[in-house]
Amino acid sequence: MVEEYIRELVQLGIRSGDPRHILPQYLRLIDNCVYFGMDKFCLDKGRVYVVGAGKASGSMAVALEDIMGDLIEEGVVSIPSYMMDQYKTRRIELIGAGHPVPDENSIRAAEKMMDIAGKADENDLLIALISGGGSALMEKPLEPITLEELRYTTKLLLNSGADIREINIVRKHLSMVKGGRLVEKTRAGRVYGILISDVPGDYPEYIASGPTVPDPSTYRDAVSILKRYKLWDKIPGSVRRVLEEGLRGGIPETPKPGDPVFNRVVNKIIASNLMALEKLGEKLRRDGYKVLILTSRIEGESREVGKALASIALEAQDKGYPANPPLAILVGGETTVTVRKSGGRGGRCQELVLSLLASIRDREGIVALSYDTDGIDGLSDVAGAYVDHNIWLRMIDAGDNPYRYLDENNSYEFFKRYGGHIFTGPTGTNINTITIILVNPRALRSLPKDPFAIPRIGPKHGYPYQYT
Numbered sequence: 001m002v003e004e005y006i007r008e009l010v011q012l013g014i015r016s017g018d019p020r021h022i023l024p025q026y027l028r029l030i031d032n033c034v035y036f037g038m039d040k041f042c043l044d045k046g047r048v049y050v051v052g053a054g055k056a057s058g059s060m061a062v063a064l065e066d067i068m069g070d071l072i073e074e075g076v077v078s079i080p081s082y083m084m085d086q087y088k089t090r091r092i093e094l095i096g097a098g099h100p101v102p103d104e105n106s107i108r109a110a111e112k113m114m115d116i117a118g119k120a121d122e123n124d125l126l127i128a129l130i131s132g133g134g135s136a137l138m139e140k141p142l143e144p145i146t147l148e149e150l151r152y153t154t155k156l157l158l159n160s161g162a163d164i165r166e167i168n169i170v171r172k173h174l175s176m177v178k179g180g181r182l183v184e185k186t187r188a189g190r191v192y193g194i195l196i197s198d199v200p201g202d203y204p205e206y207i208a209s210g211p212t213v214p215d216p217s218t219y220r221d222a223v224s225i226l227k228r229y230k231l232w233d234k235i236p237g238s239v240r241r242v243l244e245e246g247l248r249g250g251i252p253e254t255p256k257p258g259d260p261v262f263n264r265v266v267n268k269i270i271a272s273n274l275m276a277l278e279k280l281g282e283k284l285r286r287d288g289y290k291v292l293i294l295t296s297r298i299e300g301e302s303r304e305v306g307k308a309l310a311s312i313a314l315e316a317q318d319k320g321y322p323a324n325p326p327l328a329i330l331v332g333g334e335t336t337v338t339v340r341k342s343g344g345r346g347g348r349c350q351e352l353v354l355s356l357l358a359s360i361r362d363r364e365g366i367v368a369l370s371y372d373t374d375g376i377d378g379l380s381d382v383a384g385a386y387v388d389h390n391i392w393l394r395m396i397d398a399g400d401n402p403y404r405y406l407d408e409n410n411s412y413e414f415f416k417r418y419g420g421h422i423f424t425g426p427t428g429t430n431i432n433t434i435t436i437i438l439v440n441p442r443a444l445r446s447l448p449k450d451p452f453a454i455p456r457i458g459p460k461h462g463y464p465y466q467y468t
Contacts, residue, residue, distance in 0.1 A: 006369065006386065009436055010422060012283060014373050016276035017431035019056055019196060023063040026270045027194065029071070034125060034192075039266045041190040043071065046123035049188070050075025050092050051113040053138040054131025054208050055374045056196045056271075058087040058094060059428035061129060064194075065089055074116055077129055078109035078137040083426045100379075101154045102139040107147060110140040110177050120188035128182065128191065132198025132430040133374070134208025135168055140176040142242050142251065149236040150174065160229040161338035163299055164199055168209040172254055173222040173246060174239060179205075179215035179254030183261055193267035198374075198432045200297035200333045202272045214262055215254035219246030272296070273332035273432040276373070280330055280436065288442050289328040298333030298435075302348045303406055305335050306355025309437060313356075313366050316439045325365075325440035334432050337378070339409050346411035347378025349433055350385045353420075354411045356437075357387040358402040364389045370435040375427040378412075383424040384433070385415045394418045 015021065028035045033042040048071045052060065058079040065072065072091040079087070081096030095112070097105035120126045141150045153174070157167045172179030183191055193212035195204055205213045223243050226232045232240070245251045255261055274296035281291040294312075298305055309331065316327050335348045349370040356368050371377070371384030395402065395418050405414040415421045 008283070009280065009369070010371060010383070010424065013276050013280055013371070013434045014424065014427045014429060016279040017056070017196060017271040017373055017429035019060040019271065019429065020063045022271050023060060023194070024067060026268065027064070027067055027192075029067055036192045036194075036266055037268050039190070039192075041125050043125060044123070046125060046189065047071070047073035047120075048125050048127060049073055049116050049120045050077065050127045050129065051116055051182070052129030053078040053109065053113075053134035054129070054196065055080060055083070055099070055133035055426070055430035056131035056428060057129045057134065058083055060131065060194065060196070061089050061092045061094065062087055064127065064129065065091055074119070076109060076112040076116060078106065078134070080133065080137065080426070081105070083428070086426065086428060097137045099133050099136045100158060101151045102136045102147065103151075104147065106137055106139040110138040113138060113182065114140065114177060114185045117182060117186035117188070120186050122187060122189040124188045126186050126188035126191045128193045128212045130193060130208045130211060131196040132207060132432070134211070135171050135178065138177055138208075138211070141174055142176060145174060145236070145238045145242055149238050153235050153239050156231050156234055157229075159339045160231060161301070161336050162225060162229050163336060164334055165203070165206045166225045168206045169217040170222045170225055171209045172215055172217065173219050174242060175209065177211050178209035179217070180210060180213055180259075180262070181254060182211035183265055184255060189264060191265040193265060195267060195269045196430060197269045197272040198334070198430045200299055200432070202269055202274070204267050204269060207269075212265055213267055214257040214259060216257055218253060219243055223247065271429065271431055273434070276431055276434060277330045277332050280434070281328070284328040289326050289438070290323045291328045291330065292323060293330045296332040298331050298335060300335055302335040302337050302351040303355040306352040307359050309368070309435065310356045310359030313368070313437050313439050314360060314363065317363070317365060326442045327439040329437040329439070331435040332432055337409060341408045344409035345380060345413065346409055347372070347380050347382075347384070349377045349435075350380070350382070350411035350415060351406065351409070352435065353385050353387045354402050354406060354414055357392060358406065362389065362392055362396070365440045366437065367441050368435065368437045369422065370433060371422050371424070372433050373427060374430040375424040380412050381423070382412070382415075382421045384422045385411070385420045386422055387420055391418050391420050
């Protein structure tokens with residue numbers, strides 16, 4: 001069935017980053033010794049402390065308790081407040097905090113993390129469960145920056161078109177816990193940073209702003225980013241003062257590569273976008289597709305990336321280049337949306353596939369879906385969206401076009417009207433976005449039903465299937 005096949009692709013991508021399946025492959029407990037990859041730390045007289053933050057960190061906490069049990073002395077992990085009902089833990093406290101901008105609970109979580117890290121001594125193991133989204137979920141701004149001033153600065157950055165690395169460089173230089181500064185707070189004999197990557201290129205220093213990772217960036221870099229995006233004169237005065245004081249050396253820099261504080265730290269990425277793309281590629285090859293994994297680190301404006309991917313799909317369909325159909329093109333990464341008109345609703349995945357649809361127009365035999373593996377695209381209640389020829393026909397039948405929705409950053413309304421939304425709910429992982437384009441698809445040659453559409457526009461176009 002058409003809908004079952006697309007569901008399989010969505011679910012496989014998400015499952016590939018689920019820490020409850022993955023963490024036991026990397027972390028083991030044998031005879032009171034903890035093995036993390038090739039590293040070994042024995043708890044002869046020591047205790048285990050746990051800190052963490054991120055959209056996948058609740059799942060990581062559950063998986064860690066299954067492995068470590070009552071050896072965990074104390075722990076706190078900060079997760080999005082809307083995910084609090086998903087997990088139950090015994091030894092690790094969960095705090096529901098704000099995302100994508102920090103709130104009071106983000107401050108409380110960071111303070112508890114610093115407190116727990118400070119309790120660990122040279123006999124103890126500190127485990128940090130870090131995943132994407134953690135930058136907002138744990139925060140302790142440098143004085144005199146207030147929470148409201150930090151929230152305002154974060155919103156400016158998120159709407160500026162800056163990529164996640166640039167945003168996190170600024171965040172690190174306004175924080176007491178990011179950019180490796182959490183490690184400076186502990187005397188633990190070993191620190192294990194267990195990371196799930198949502199960052200293009202899987203650079204650990206940018207995942208949740210790298211609380212356990214050396215930071216190669218500087219205050220000068222942070223200032224340059226704010227000026228590049230014309231935000232320097234818009235940010236609060238306290239933020240400018242902190243950054244200027246950092247430039248003068250009045251505030252210590254974040255700890256850099258080579259700092260001896262990291263000699264006792266082991267950081268390892270256990271799940272990433274590329275790993276998920278490889279799993280999806282294996283399935284698609286078994287199903288008879290040629291598979292091209294173009295990249296796991298696509299960046300840029302969603303609408304421009306959508307146009308580029310459309311051109312590749314059309315070239316393959318028309319000329320057999322770079323490969324003959326049936327072809328599956330896989331792309332991962334993190335595109336951005338520069339908000340041009342307030343009041344619109346959408347997300348990077350929805351805008352990407354809407355732009356792709358506008359580029360392929362009424363071409364049959366091309367199906368594309370793009371979804372965020374955390375289950376939330378932008379500030380909407382969907383994971384992403386899916387497009388095909390049927391959606392184009394429904395739009396034309398209504399006398400509409402995709403361009404006004406793109407101009408208004410209102411892709412959510414387009415898919416609400418014409419179908420294609422992908423609903424998953426919060427998934428418990430976060431390995432960035434996945435985009436799949438099927439050219440002359442085998443399993444989807446005809447698309448009689450739209451598996452993710454809710455009947456929004458009347459019985460003529462209603463397709464009563466919803467992915468939950």
